Amino acid sequence: MDLTSLARTLLDLHHTGRTLVLPNVWDAWSARAVAEADFPALSIGSHPLADSRGQGDKEDMSLDDALDGVRRICGAVPDVPVTADLEAGYGVAPAELVERMLEAGAVGLNVEDTVHSEGGRMRSVAEHADYIGGLRQAADGAGVDVVINARTDVFLRKAEFEDPVAEAITRLKACEDAGARCVYPVGVPDVETLRTLLDELSGPVNVIANPRIGSVVGPLEELQAMGVHRVTFGPKLQQELAADLKALVSHWRA
Template sequence: MPDPATLKRAKADAFRALHVRGAAFLMPNAWDAGSARLLASLDFPAIATTSAGYAFAVGKRDSMAALSRAEILDNAAAIVAATDLPVSADLEGGFGPAPQDCAETIRQAAGIGLVGGSIEDATGDPDDPIYPFEEAVARVAAAAEAARDLRFVLTARAEGHLYTDVTVAETIRRLQAFADAGADVLYAPGLPDLDAIRMVCAEVDKPVNILMGLTGPRYSVAALAEAGAARISVGGSFARAAWGALRRAALEVPDAGTFDYAADAMPGAEIEALMADPAGHTR
């Protein structure tokens, strides 16, 4: 049986090879070990974590102030241990403002078995939500240098469309600089429409991750592939879908006096099988 280091290298190489312009492979976001096992059973090629989904599960807000590097990495380690698939983590803003904070986060992430992760340019400060251009690039460069010898796929995120009135052209400029700084994958959540997605994919020379499942326009996998996306993730939207189902079930009982929600519930035996065998398939 291969040793753990060999297995991790194989997962890292397999994960990197998935990133092909226009291939638009699907990478769902798990929020704990159990959700990771369910997603792994459905034939996805890789799994990402979600800081939002994790935060909701432990009764916190999804914010840099509320989530520490230690708890995010502990949760990611549990997800890594729950599946044989490559796992890429939402590493927030690198858990510190300095470039060396981002580098240390990458080193620790690789150390727990993650084969990829994202660093964003959001500050967590509502009054000044995005790092200035040069600072943002320096942070990505430090993370990329740390990742270089670790077989770690670094995703650099430009968060301006979530927090400011940034133009698509400004986002492209930032993503191009992140690519030049060594990022392997580029990501700008909240792009306004398919034309913007197409423009970003055409103007950068690295694979692009597109986020679906937010409010606003929703495009098919085929349309995103045609636009040039290499990877599609869902952020915290699967977790929010689970919360929606829980709320609907919880309201049905007192409001309607019925228990019809149970018809859509996953059978306990199937869940038990997944928890016993992470390689088990449910479809």
């Protein structure tokens, strides 16, 4: 499929009435394995991708490094829509980020509000929304309905805010207004907070889960019942597989 069709498929998958699960992959092998398990779309996690390259998360990779991984993964599953975690944008303008992401074959992206290239400072509400808006404008200009997943790190940095829930809602509403197709309040601390976010936000909400033990809410069935639109695993899938790998080979140790 072409990029326009892949992007439309990915967007439509967010609005089926069922929870879309996007396992986070990190190389061509893991992408093919997940696609062969009949998942209709995939996500590339920055953390597992960096680990697979022997590099660190939080933009320790360069954008060239990250897009090299994205290109290899998209090339391995050409008929499957892929969304990529591109951290805070690697210090490049939105138009360049969208152009280069599309060239690599991805039709969705995560962008967070912690700017790793600038000492880990957090973008203001307006600054992050403006960046999301720039991404939307560039994607629309390219004729591809890129699924922008706007992430906020408020719950990871909750000590910095008097009311983290209100702050997250303000930030994510601004991102929705700017053109995000999904929002990602990473680190939601409890079920009640998630319910509040789902009530207050108008579009799809992404929740992180551990594929072995579920999410802060529980297993997929409970997320589905709450109306969660999208689930990703972040680095958890790769980390859980590492334990299995160790167990598999340990009894062969001389």
